Amino acid sequence: MDQTVPAPSLSHQHVTFPDGLRLDCGFHLAPVDVAYRTYGTLSPARDNAILVCHALTGDQYVADPHPLTGKPGWWSRMVGPGLPIDTDRFFVICINVLGGCMGTTGPRSLRRGEDGRQEPWGTEFPAITIRDMVRAQKLLIDHMGISRLLAVVGGSMGGMQVLEWAATYPDHVFAAMPIATSPFHSAQNIAFNEVSRQAIFADPQWHGGRYWECNEIPARGLAVARMMAHITYLSEAALTRKFGRRVRHEPGRGGVPGSLFGEMFEVESYLRHQGSSFVRRFDANSYLTITRAMDYFDLGAEHDGDMSHPFAGTRTRFCIISFSSDWLFPTSQARLLARALNRVAANVSFVEIDSDKGHDAFLLDEPDFDRTIRGFLAGTAEHAGIA
Template sequence: MMDERFGLDRKVRLLGPVPLDSGGSFAPVEIAYETYGTLNEDADNAILVCHALTGDQYCASTHPMTGKPGWWARMVGPGKPVDTDRFCVICANVLGSCMGSSGPASEDPATAVAYGMDFPVITLADMVRAQELLIGHLGIERLHAVIGGSMGGMQTLTWASLFPQRVARAVVIASAARHSAQNIAFHEVGRQAIMADPKWRGGAYYHESDPPTAGLSVARMAAHITYLSEAGLTEKFGRRLQDRTDKSFGFDADFQVESYLRHQGLSFTGRFDANSYLYITRAMDYFDLADAHDGRLAGAFDGTKTRFCLVSFDSDWLYPTAESRRIVHALNGAGADVSFVELSSPFGHDAFLLDNPELDRVVSGFIGASA
């Protein structure tokens, strides 16, 4: 008989509660998720894939809103580096997001209207605590691996810190153990763009069916620049004009790079909620794994038995290699089993999402290695 807990487009309401770093707790919590592959009898072949800021649970299946392949379909699937013929892969929409998990767009049971800005301010640790409830619901005691890039890597580190006994391996790609002042600054530009849009209405825009798309589009454009590299932008666009032979001497999208960013911004507004963008970027800005350990990052991993693999990219200036090295040094200080590699790519931070045979070999080799 098929276990209804597993498969595509799953959603569960868990009583929880989820304890929150801001104080109090959140319950009940809804979690939307997908699973790929089959959980074995011993329930020891499960891999949790954690998504980035604007990602979702559709890592290896067609996105229902865009019709595009999953954001990591090149990595997750039968015979792929994260092989669903061997592993049961779980990917859950994070708490605070907008693809089915509890977030500001969800209905508040106390009022029967969307939470809006009454949704509690959350942290990455809160997201991981909600995921831990899901893993328990699925009957999994210990994960074979937790894998994530960018914000997904931050969740992976948090899993290994909060629930080390439940994580055998942790793969952290293009990530960091804290958000820098520069990271926070870029996020604040995006948040201010959203909140300056008159259609934001203090976050109470759901009943109007007229969301702050202009502000959200600008926020996405600003963020998207940080995901790329100067070399990549120059190679792809340079100073080439868009559909014209001369400058317009106006403020249309004269350059290809302008047109590209506008397209990225507008297409994003069709699949993401502005309030969720506010909440998740704030959660990332609050992230500093050393905070709870008197500023000592190694303290987050003291005594851990989890095995770690860290990967950075040489053109990633959002989470540069120095951030990964800082984590490696802390793990060494905690006596953890850790491996690290810096890969070469011209594509900046987004390299973890793109075709990279070296990354494939690193991930498949690490998660397939014997304990």
């Protein structure tokens, strides 16, 4: 499934499930490939597994170098020997989400067309939900013979998956850590996603989603989508601290002094870099599919309008973490989740980490955050009797 033009050919560790799975939209998707990475050693009792769920543009390379960019894994500061999610102690699994573009079945995967030829799904890929992503992950967890995950941990869209895991498979999740997330995708966040999608649609190289036929990618549209989204991951304080109003003079670019774009603010340069490096590793149709899955996420709507319903009688231990400057998934939404869990007397820890780094804080150096994760997992292991 990695032969798609023009994406680089890569093979990812994966398991193929020939029977696939039935999606929330009613479509039966088969076969389904589930690509993943693991770290550490599964105990003989298979009781030390922690599933880390990645965010919108993340992937399964949580703690080893990314095969396309060569950069360290997206949470390599958190997952590893001796780190808060300690691979000396725990068996850590990270799975590329359904609809993704790093080996799990998604819009770039090939299917047999009506004429019998293989072609990518593209925008014909069925609409998926966060719960569908979790169902696909469950296939792999069952395949590994793990009957109960010690913990499911994830930030942002990863946190939505954590909540779906706890709601859909309560007996298989001993502890859940939803981080910088919300029990539903807000109107504001849907609005941002829509701007991202419109940027992709507006790129002439998108070709109605069949860009592979022209051997092109909608790089400009996808880059603009990423630039806009990236602003929402930061905060005014973080942008000011990092860039302020500093200007970068680039000789030979923009030319004449005094011309409209003769000089570039550093923040502009940074965003352009974010945009251009993103398009080298991410598929535009995957971006569309996954942002839509996030938009559909509403834990309450899935359960008669009350987000506490799916957690009635739950024995899962929850640790909700938010960040004070996160305006994309603000603490107020995390508190709604905490209160929904209170309504069913669930075991909930709820911490707001003081940070000025915005939504991205969960990926960055925040000592209190590290301590919270480490301590909660240690307590979890103790309660699970695997200390």
